[in-house]
Amino acid sequence: MQLPIVLTRWLDTLAGLVAAWQDVSRARKSIIVTRQDTDFVLRRSSATHGEIIAKIAAGTKIPAAIAQTLRNHFVIFEIAPSQIIPRQLTVPAQAREFLSGIVRNQLERLSPWPLTQIFYGVDAKPGSNDAGTLNVTVLIAARATLEALRDELTAGGLPPNRIVARKEDGDKGAFITLWTRPAERAKGQARSLQSMIGSGLAAILLLAAGISLWALYSANAISAESADVVAQTQSLQRQGQSSRKLDMTGLNPPQRAWAMKENTPVTVLILEFLARALPDSAYLTEIHLENTTLRINGLATDAPSLVGALEQSGRFSEVHFFAPTTKDQGSALFRFYIEARVDTHPQPIGD
Secondary structure: OOHHHHHHHHHHHHHHHHHHHHHHHHHOOEEEEEEEOOEEEEEEOOOOOOOOOEEEEOOOOOOHHHHHHOOOOEEEEEOOHHHOEEEEEEEEHHHHHHHHHHHHHHHHHHOOOOHHHEEEEEEEEEOOOOOOEEEEEEEEEEHHHHHHHHHHHHHOOOOOOEEEEEOOOOOOOOEEEEEEOOHHHHHHHHHHHHHHHHHHHHHHHHHHHHHHHHHHHHHHHHHHHHHHHHHHHHHHHHHHHHHHOOOOOOOOHHHHHHHHHHOOOHHHHHHHHHHHHOOOOOEEEEEEEEOOEEEEEEEEOOOHHHHHHHHHOOOEEEEEEOOOOEEOOOOOOEEEEEEEEEOOOOOOOOO
C-alpha cells in the first residue's frame, strides 16, 4: 500500500474522531427549540420549563447576538405531540438485537403514510409486568411536516442538528430521535478538519526539521570552536616549551652543563642530589616522588645519620622517618624509611 493512501486514511480517521468529539462537546451544550403558536421558543436543555433564552417569531431571522451565542451549541427541535402518531409493540426480550428489523417489518401496518413519506423513532423498555418482554414505543411523523419545520428553522438562521419527540406528554418524557442532520455535511466538516490537521502536522514537521538543522549547525559550530581552542592550547604549550629553553650561546662548558642539567627531568636531579648526600654505606631500594614529597627506602649501617646528611645537602627539608627502622635479617645493615620535601632547583652557576 502506498504511503499517500495510508496517510490519507489515517487523516480521515483522525478527522472523524475530532468531529465526533466536537459533536459530543456541542451536545453537552444543547439548545431545545419548540414551536408555540407563531413563535419559536429557545431554552437550554438543563433549564426547567419556563426558563426561556429567547423567543423568535416564525418566519423572521434570528438576531445576530443570539446566533453568535448559539454558534457552538447543539440545536434540538422538539416537535409537538399533535404532529406525531405513537404506536406500541410488545416483543420478547431476546429479540432486542433484532428490534430495528422487527419495527421496519411492522411499519407498513403501523404507519398511516407510505414508508417513503415518514420519519420515525423507536424506544424500548423492559416490560413492567413481564421481565421477559420489551415494551416498544414507535413515534411516527410525516416527512413533509418535519422537512417544512427544518427548512423554516434553517431559513431563520437556526438550523437544527436533531428533531425529536417526547415519548410522553410533558417535560419529563424521554426524547426519541426522529431525524438527524444528514451525513453529507459531516463529511464536508471532516474534509475541513482533515485539511486543518494536515496543515498542522506539516507545520509541526517543518518546525521539527528547523530545530534539527539548528541543532546540527550549533553542534558543528561548537565542534569547530573546540578544535580552535585545542589548536590554540597546543600552540601556547609549544611557545611555553620553547621559551623555557635556555639560550646556551656564549656559555662556557661548566655553565652549559649546569643549564642542561636544570632542563632535564626533576627525577634525574633528585637522584644526583641523593647520590651526593648519602654516604657510600647506604643503599636505596625504592624511591617515590609525589609533587615535592620524596620517600626513599633502603639499607644503611647508620640509618639515623642519613637524616642529617640529607638536610645538610641543601636540597631537602623536613626530613624524617615515616616508619620504624628495623634490622635486616640477611645482613648487618638496618632498613630505613625516610620522607623529605624537595627544595627548588639551584640556578646555573657562573652568573
